[in-house]
Amino acid sequence: MKLILNADVPNLGAPGDIVEVKDGYGRNYLLPRNLAVVATRGAEKQVEQIRRAQKTREIRDLGHAQQVDNQLKELNVTVSAKAGDNGRLFGSITPTNVVDAVRAAGGPTLDKRSVDVPGQIKTIGKHSVQVRLHPDVTTDLPIAVVTN
Structure with a gap:
């Protein structure tokens, strides 16, 4: 099952990553918890927006994380x-x-x-x-x- 991650999932990826996972893991864990969405053509176009938003938050969060x-x-x-x-x-x-x-x-x-x-x-x-x-x-x- 091909999915696009909405949130950081340990040992899998960061927001905006397109990952291939087993069907059960995707259906029973990632999708119900809104950690990912099914990778469609329309959703793949939104990946760049997710990555840009994540990058701006990450820079801001790095300083905050150090504090x-x-x-x-x-x-x-x-x-x-x-x-x-x-x-x-x-x-x-x-x-x-x-x-x-x-x-x-x-x-x-x-x-x-x-x-x-x-x-x-x-x-x-x-x-x-x-x-x-x-x-x-x-x-x-x-x-x-x-x-x-």
Whole structure:
């Protein structure tokens, strides 16, 4: 199935890219979430407009991403969770927990899809998560996991 991406899809492409994907992936994931449209002749003509708009946003977003990166480096992010006596959490820390903790620490609002939690954080202590702010700007955010 040939599709034109409307949004950045990890491991697939950026907005305006024409990609070939399996039918099920396109029909069941990309199209219902408005991440892509079917590539028709009319839609292919709009690809250049999408790319131009993306390029103007990207230049503006690069400076903003660097500002957000500087803000994140100054934060002390603490995530509280329930844990047992041995320091093992009842559950794990998710990207949503990290985004909420950053906001509570006075940081900027992040998109939970931009936060990569390595494996699963299931213990109390200091950990590091990766935040993708821009294709050129990725930062490691140290977090402290404490008990409630």
